[in-house]
Amino acid sequence: xxxxxxxxxxxxxxxPLSELKQKENVRILSFKNKTWEPAVIVSKHKLHPRSYHxxxxxGKILRRNxxxxxxxxxxxxxxxxxxxxxxxxxxxxxxxxxxxQTFNRSDCNVQRRSHRVRKPPSYLSDYxx
Numbered sequence: 001x002x003x004x005x006x007x008x009x010x011x012x013x014x015x016p017l018s019e020l021k022q023k024e025n026v027r028i029l030s031f032k033n034k035t036w037e038p039a040v041i042v043s044k045h046k047l048h049p050r051s052y053h054x055x056x057x058x059g060k061i062l063r064r065n066x067x068x069x070x071x072x073x074x075x076x077x078x079x080x081x082x083x084x085x086x087x088x089x090x091x092x093x094x095x096x097x098x099x100x101q102t103f104n105r106s107d108c109n110v111q112r113r114s115h116r117v118r119k120p121p122s123y124l125s126d127y128x129x
Contacts, residue, residue, distance in 0.1 A: 017066045020071070022043060026054065039069075041069075052064060
């Protein structure tokens with residue numbers, strides 16, 4: 001009886017996840033740092049219907065369950081030209097140095113956290129160490 005009631009309420013909101021197509025852009029859950037990282041669907045696993053083979057941003061092929069993947073609208077290209085990477089990294093280095101310089105200037109005046117104002121009791125004002 002109790003099991004049927006629990007089943008009823010669980011099945012009210014539970015629904016199957018949609019199928020993913022080959023070469024579709026997704027985000028996979030990284031088990032190391034618990035973040036969602038870009039990847040591409042390579043193929044569906046033959047024996048396990050909820051598992052997919054995905055290629056991550058480092059070129060590794062991983063097997064992930066459907067619940068560890070989300071559809072993504074952002075394009076993800078694994079194959080890039082090495083010359084483009086060199087140009088992009090040199091541009092990003094100069095931007096980082098500029099951003100860090102402006103950040104250091106503004107960091108001095110900004111209070112990062114709100115703190116509780118503490119006032120010691122008056123009977124401790126006479127206390128000498």
